[in-house]
Amino acid sequence: MSDTIKTDVLIIGAGPVGLFAVFELGLLDIKAHLVDILDKVGGQCAELYPEKPIYDIPGIPLITGHGLTEALMRQIKPFGPTFHLGEMVTAIENIGDPLFRVTTDAGKTFECKAVVIAAGGGSFQPKRPPIPGIEPYEEKSVFYAVRKIENFRGKRLLVVGGGDSALDWTLNLQPIAKRLTLVHRRDDFRGAPDSVNKMRALVAAGAMDLKIGQVSGLEGADGVLTAASIKGKDAVEHVECDAMLPFFGLTMKLGPVADWGLEMDDELIKVNTGTFETNKVGLFAIGDINTYTGKLKLILSGFHEAALMAQKAHHYVHPDKRLVFQYTTSSTSLQKKLGVA
């Protein structure tokens, strides 16, 4: 068991709204840790439209998804948030009044006085290929991520895809696999040219196989894979394998949020619009993941929600301190926190 990380507030999701929440909490002397399943911050802005323009951030006529993420990171820097990327929050347990224990799929545990769910459109999770009968093999012989390289030692592996994940894992696993076959729909790869060259060299040297086609069927029993069919241009080929690793990018799924006992409406969390608290005391939901009368799934709405949430969270984190309303323009105490006074 790893040590428990103690913090004032844990924010689930490092999208634009989770990031801005750090700012609003920080102004009220509340420290935050953030967890996101993506390996980068920025949520939808970073994953889905980094290069696209956004025109409706108040006071900013035009900014890209990437630009907004960068700007938010600069804005929250004075508050020193800690990020835990590439991890999914799986459970929230109420252990006090209010006090929470939050756990991630990487085995990390947090203890905090309030939890802010800024999970947006849900967690970004790997796309599952629609191969008939794939379900029983998942997590037994079909893996969407590599947790432990050693688990693949001496095995016949099928890596599927043409991007950096597929190529990186091909290069990392090839030395320890019994035999590795990379399957891709076309003989062109979008991954880094250097990785493509290394992969091609291994194929040329006979150290691995490359098949052009799409996986159309699996063979095996009780979750144990023995072979896969690969549909090429003219024929279906049969490749023996013990494990398959498909890499087709990510898609948004609600994920574990559904299991936290919150009052929901059509996969969205119901909140009080004065505090953005859920039906559970000390558990807040802001940004795209929440719903209320008149809700708009806009970044600016999420920012407003973050500000109101922070006021109520203060109540749980610093119960004996009185909250005085202040402007960043004129309050020296706020400016000290921002490092500008």
Next chain:
Amino acid sequence: MPKITYIEHDGAVHTVEAELGSTVMETALRNDVASIVAECGGSCTCATCLVHVDETWFAVVGPPSAEEEEMLDTAFEVKPTSRLSCQIKVTEALDGLIVRTPAYQGR
């Protein structure tokens, strides 16, 4: 206005009017073609707006750009006439276009 016909995997057929300059994806969403997901809103970063262009129409629609071809790598059951519908702009030349949608867009 050009007309586009969407044939969904379950057989549902929608023949709808498309606005010039919009995309085949936007037209689908506006007309409740349920099997077009379009998670990234047309940014060519999600590949959840896949369609199979009718063979007789493929020459008119044309092949995908290099960027789109790369995104097609993250779609499923990609065929030689598959395109991402957010990357097909509606023009007069597409009047009568027929596209088919897959059963599964990755979620």
